[in-house]
Amino acid sequence: MRNIYEIRQDFPMLQNKQMQGHDLIYFDNSATTLKPYSVLDAIAYYYTNITSNAHRSDYDLAFAVDQAYENARLKIAELIHANKNEIVFTSGASEGLNLIAYGYGLRYLKEDDVILVSEAEHASCVLPWMRVCEKTGARLKYIPLNEEGKLTIEAFRSIMDANVKVVALAQISNVLGYEVPMKEICEFAHAYGAIVVVDGAQSVPHLPIDVKDMDCDFLTFSAHKMCGPTGIGAIYGKYEWLENIDAWMLGGGSNARFDACGHILMKKPPAKFESGTQNIEGVLGFGAAVDYLQDLGMHQLHAYEQKLRHYIVSHMKRMENIRLYNEDAQSGIITFNVKDVFAQDAASYFNAHGIAVRSGQHCAKLLSEQLKTAATVRASLYFYNTRAEADEFLKVCANADMHTCLDIYF
């Protein structure tokens, strides 16, 4: 990977940005990431040089937008080793997961069919399927996690049966950051005739992904968690599935023909799912973000992040005042608490030292059985975080207790 300090020059938010009188240390990358100038420039380029609508017109400007738009689709496809026509733009991973749940679920699921999710799933991966269950009579079942909060292939195998039609799982959980053995899960699920929907919101930004090798049926992700703009994301879907699930939104751009008798001829995927004027600036910014990550190299980026995480965790686990929940997670996510301090109080303490971390509550089952706490603090890393930031974070961690967490108010 390029020199870290050279990389940081690419990010406006990393130039002398202060929070509470300290240099900003941005450790909330699982929530959203910072954007390089190249992404901002791509967005500005659209508005300053090629403003016009995509897929609509015969003049040169519009043709240039079409090319830029479809070129971004190609870049995103290449990032995850998909074909270009298997990438559908959405507003983000949440819209993607909803589109798949309704587009597939309402069309194919019936009474007593089973949708499998895990006990640690993000709301966007569970709630759409709950709605589908209400409408179809299908049932939602939860794969139990082990005492560390991990989803094992054994637990998955033991709950899998012929009633399961959909397996919907995050490749990396946003709470504990463990990676799920997705390739094995896909193989096993397919043997039972189930489809696998992968929430890639926390994995695609951080790992090299090959959807053909993984063999998932769908994968969703968001641009803003990988240096891109907010409000844009994508679905990968095997082309035959994209042809055979329903678009949940109809309108301009998605239909080829319609008449007054109600006959609608839909366009082929991915256009079938992209009704109305699309988030063109978002798509172009997304493409620039993928270029940026590809230039760094996903393997290199992941290795750097792992090394930094390992460094932080090896120190944190020796601190008496820190309770660490996911020592060996292979992601940038570090989940912990300061002993005897409520997570939100700890998060404010970090804020007072210029460090952005997230405090969060977790789904009732996970917290009671695995974490045994109502809430945790989550620090999440990305490739632009440095060893110096890690040292400062560790220093602040070492001094955290109930007294220092309250001193920030006075």
Place this chain on the structure above:
Amino acid sequence: MDDMRNDPMMLRSIIMDHYEYPRNHALVNEEAYVQKHMASDSCIDDITVQAKIVQDRIEDIRFDGVACTISTASTSIMSELLKGKTKAQAKAIMDNYFAMIDGADYDANVLEEAIAFYTVGKQANRIKCATIGWNAMKELLETSEDDANEQG
């Protein structure tokens, strides 16, 4: 009172004391109590406040829930401060408390231990924690006023 604001150790110990030993910290199942559940969508706090209001007086205040130091301590202090007060007295104290949190003019003398939160705005995101229990009580009082007016 003004002296206490210059004594951060004292203010911190007030907050710690009410967090570690919250007062009036158990709900009751009695018809005479009205209650308000507060679950913020932008923070973790999830608390319930109960009040027993007889005619013009707040006879009892109770609360429980999952909450941070700031919301637990501020609600505990509120429960002690407003218990036994008339509605008008309670309203005057509340107005002063919210004025203090908002950075407006306020009378420190009526706030007693609640003065501990006068700098909570240093952590902007925690203002809602310092007011969650107070807002619950405010709603309970307003509802009780409305009921009184309807009956009157």
